[in-house]
Amino acid sequence: MIRSLGYTIYTGKTVFKDLNSFLKKQNYSGYFILCDENTLKHCLPTLITQCKELKNAEIFEIESGESSKSLQLCSQLWEALLSYNADKNALIINLGGGVISDLGGFIASVYKRGIDFINIPTSVLAMADASVGGKTGIDFAGLKNTIGTITQPKGVFVYPPFLETLPARHIANGMAEVYKMALISDKVLWKKLKPEKNFNQASVIKSIEHKNNIVKKDPYDKGVRKSLNFGHTIGHAIESVLLASGIDVLHGEAVVIGMICEAKLSFDKKLISKAECSEIIQILSQKFPLVPLPALLFGEIIKATINDKKNNKLQIRCTLLNRIGKYKIDVTVSPDQILDSLEYYNSLNA
Numbered sequence: 001m002i003r004s005l006g007y008t009i010y011t012g013k014t015v016f017k018d019l020n021s022f023l024k025k026q027n028y029s030g031y032f033i034l035c036d037e038n039t040l041k042h043c044l045p046t047l048i049t050q051c052k053e054l055k056n057a058e059i060f061e062i063e064s065g066e067s068s069k070s071l072q073l074c075s076q077l078w079e080a081l082l083s084y085n086a087d088k089n090a091l092i093i094n095l096g097g098g099v100i101s102d103l104g105g106f107i108a109s110v111y112k113r114g115i116d117f118i119n120i121p122t123s124v125l126a127m128a129d130a131s132v133g134g135k136t137g138i139d140f141a142g143l144k145n146t147i148g149t150i151t152q153p154k155g156v157f158v159y160p161p162f163l164e165t166l167p168a169r170h171i172a173n174g175m176a177e178v179y180k181m182a183l184i185s186d187k188v189l190w191k192k193l194k195p196e197k198n199f200n201q202a203s204v205i206k207s208i209e210h211k212n213n214i215v216k217k218d219p220y221d222k223g224v225r226k227s228l229n230f231g232h233t234i235g236h237a238i239e240s241v242l243l244a245s246g247i248d249v250l251h252g253e254a255v256v257i258g259m260i261c262e263a264k265l266s267f268d269k270k271l272i273s274k275a276e277c278s279e280i281i282q283i284l285s286q287k288f289p290l291v292p293l294p295a296l297l298f299g300e301i302i303k304a305t306i307n308d309k310k311n312n313k314l315q316i317r318c319t320l321l322n323r324i325g326k327y328k329i330d331v332t333v334s335p336d337q338i339l340d341s342l343e344y345y346n347s348l349n350a
């Protein structure tokens, strides 16, 4: 049990007991479970069996994938909530990966000026990262997470056995955030992850604790929370540009490229030693498949880093590493330096 910003994160095999007591205490007027076709098939039956209170819940099934984080889908979901007479005392239950928690959190946070929601993350990425911290949102105008709110869930219920049906590509995708967490805040975890062949639930739980400690100190992203952006300025830009060009890439895969580029920038800015930079890049390239980046898209990627919502006055600002386990926020980086780092990344694949 981990205390967060006004709510509790429950982890382990007994979370449904905690969920049952949570629901009994709250007396909600109705339950709306948001899931996609995969979590409907693999996770919903367990949830309903373990939590009888939810047997009459309305199920909203959406198509899996990033393209569901759209305004159009939000408007369909708000219409559906209205058609079921969902009032201010209704509860939205986000059963899925980060797409579900971002989207469901967002629709809940503004429907009737805000109704309660809880997250039941079912992917590594959602457990280790997306379900905690209150960032909700959708993509807009081809840019990731451009519209959203910071609204905390009323509870997070992490049931690790859900990961048994998660495809290997999505396990690796989520582990990217666990490696990031180690790089910014936990050298001991980084050392443990180095030899790890497969994924390990304990490192996911450790990652949740780190994320929670960071967001508790800075819920609104003004200071220490920016540490979580390591790998993400370039990673988000790559993700947006590749997706817009019809190239299939997952968030974590783009973040791995972002971390490699930003580790290189950390070295170029004399923040980390050559030895640490090489170690990071070597481990990341061993553990994760390196997605090739078409050089033709570099211009678009740099443009997208300039548009990144983390920037101030159109200056590109990154969170870089100051050593393994330590970070430095708001480091100004020039478009040319970004270009160098992208070229460097591609040279690793050559």
Ligand SMILES: NC(=O)c1ccc[n+]([C@@H]2O[C@H](COP(=O)([O-])OP(=O)(O)OC[C@H]3O[C@@H](n4cnc5c(N)ncnc54)[C@H](O)[C@@H]3O)[C@@H](O)[C@H]2O)c1
Binding pocket: 036, 037, 038, 039, 042, 043, 064, 065, 066, 069, 096, 097, 098, 099, 100, 102, 122, 123, 124, 125, 126, 129, 130, 131, 132, 133, 134, 135, 136, 144, 145, 162, 163, 164, 165, 166, 167, 170, 173, 174, 251
């Ligand atoms: N709000 C935040 O703080 C935050 C942080 C990081 C990432 N994100 C967002 O999270 C999203 C990515 O999350 P994701 O990788 O979980 O994506 P996702 O929600 O698309 O899930 C990945 C895939 O796994 C499937 N899946 C999920 N759980 C499963 C299970 N138990 N068994 C079988 N299949 C399962 C899903 O249907 C989907 O096909 C991105 O939109 C990203 O922007 C948000």
